[in-house]
Amino acid sequence: MKLTKLEAVDSIKYVAEKPTEASLKNEHDYLVAEKLTKKLLEKGLISQSEFDKIMVKNRETFSPFLAEIMS
Template identity: 50%
Template structure:
């Protein structure tokens, strides 16, 4: 995996972890979580996330 793809994977999973914490604390709704996650997948293009979905 090229370094750029690996960085995209790491960035995506970090953003997802932050989103999950925000959801758990009630700062965002489940709907907002999913909408932001879709946008993050477009931005970071994570290959592994597509396989795990």
């Protein structure tokens, strides 16, 4: 049997990195692209399958932090 020792929550340290200007721009550009892509889907100009493919490409292109935790 394998046992895992649990640490107290107080002993876990998290260091937040300050976002760079480039990462904030990528985040913004991703959100704009997402909004525009949703409008195309809502107007019937693209299918759900096309929407999904475009959003995958957007995540690859912009590498947004929030997309990773929202997906």
